[in-house]
Amino acid sequence: MTLGEDACQTRTGVAPSVLAQLNSTVLSLMDRLDVRNTARQIRYFGSFPEQAIQLVLQGSCHVY
Template sequence: MQQVFRLERQRRGGGSVTVEVVYGITSLSPVAGPPEALLGYTRDHWGIESLHHIRDVTLGEDRCRVRRGAAPRVLASLRNVAVYLLRGLDIGTIAAAVRTIVATPERALAALNQPVSISE
């Protein structure tokens, strides 16, 4: 352990502000892990957690009974593609996009016909 850090998060919603304080530890020295870098690592981690949350909660990955062979990995990849395509619909949340596609499946087919740009 090289450092201990304190991170304060504020969330605004419904006219109120919620403050959350979390603490972390790292093996990075203060030179290798200045505050800006630690904040970046924390944000990157939550970006990954966000995808897992969408797959688990919205797309029901945890309820999936597929457990053998390559099928779980294939289904996870398909869910990642679905999240990418749903984000491209500009509907808002992924849950709202799923509801929209369920109600109007023709939009899913239209979305698949759109050109895709891959940025590096």
């Protein structure tokens, strides 16, 4: 529940599937980057979203 998925109220249409895919993608990326503390890294990206965007677009970013 690192991404707060249990609190999500989206239940209809394709949105739940898209959110699940995004969740899996984020967690896979964290695993690929050998992030040891996923919750801390997500909080960091929440504070510095430009770093998250840089990681996705360029494939490079300092991971905390």
